[in-house]
Amino acid sequence: MFTYAVDIMGGDLGPRVALKACKRFLRFRRDVNLIVTTTAEFEQDVRSVFSFRKHSVRIIVCEHAVDMHDKPAQMLRKGLTSTMAAALQECAAGRAQGMVSAGNTGALLVLSRRILGMISGIDRPALATLLPTRKEPLLMLDLGANLSASPEQLVQFAALGVGWHEAQNPAPARLGLLNVGRESAKGTDAVRQAASVLEKTLPDRYQGFYEGDDIYKGDIDVLVTDGFAGNITLKASEGLSEWLQELIHKEFRQHWFMRWFAFLWLPAVRNIEKRISPARHGGAVLLGLKGVVVKTHGKSDARAFRYALRYLHKTSANFHLDKLTECVDKTRQSTEICSYE
Missing domain, CATH: 3.40.718.10 (Isopropylmalate Dehydrogenase)
Known part of the structure; x- marks a missing residue:
């Protein structure tokens, strides 16, 4: 079984787009479990969407979500208690083989480096x-x-x-x-x-x-x-x-x-x-980290987000840190x- 962490809060179109993508992805991937990070406002929506496979989804409720327009000071202040950080922490702890987010790219870079760490010899992802x-x-x-x-x-x-x-x-x-x-x-x-x-x-x-x-x-x-x-x-x-x-x-x-x-x-x-x-090629992996992090467009619709999940699955299955x-x-x-x- 594969387990992936999904930050559903980051995109421009709202968390329901990511939820729709996750639901469809799970319907066709019986070998995948998801860890979904959200805020209290959308917790019930998440539970409702995944009622058909509730044993395959773990929900983490966080205090904050990183906004697309947050400045660096705001990212650092609330970043470690955010949905994005929670998804990364699941990867760092080995409970997830990778994570995907449509959130703020700058925040994802900062938090990924801090939580996952860099491969020795690489300055920046x-x-x-x-x-x-x-x-x-x-x-x-x-x-x-x-x-x-x-x-x-x-x-x-x-x-x-x-x-x-x-x-x-x-x-x-x-x-x-x-x-x-x-x-x-x-x-x-x-x-x-x-x-x-x-x-x-x-x-x-x-x-x-x-x-x-x-x-x-x-x-x-x-x-x-x-x-x-x-x-x-x-x-x-x-x-x-x-x-x-x-x-x-x-x-x-x-x-x-x-x-x-x-x-x-x-x-x-x-x-x-x-x-x-573009929707089929909407996911980008952050290379240089000690883990698999996929960033998809902030404007991704459900179809593009689903392809980002598929890209995450393919990427993590072929991820060789030693190579x-x-x-x-x-x-x-x-x-x-x-x-x-």
């Missing part, structure tokens, strides 16, 4: 998710946990990404750095310095610089960038995906002959939507003889 490509999915990090990153941190992100990929795939990871060009002289100082170190520390994996139009070609397995560029890339991709889906449906509605032959096109259209829908630690240690030992110039 990075948000990572799998993006669909023409070939196999691409692991991209960082997606917004760190708006800026030093050369050392970019190398750490690379080690985390490679370790994560190789824990789940037999072939060595193909690693790239996101840049504004492929030439060695292009890019920020941090990116160029990180590249020079990766060429020496991960020579059989590092493939060089990759530009924005390379992301969806599927030629690499792991793409590293700072959180500023990563978050903009992710949000732009999601916006484009949503617009493409709207455009497809608009074309079907506008032309009568398209509606007549919808039975021919519909299966293909649905397959395309499945591959590019991540091994890759980080090897990279750190190699970087000790390299200079960031």
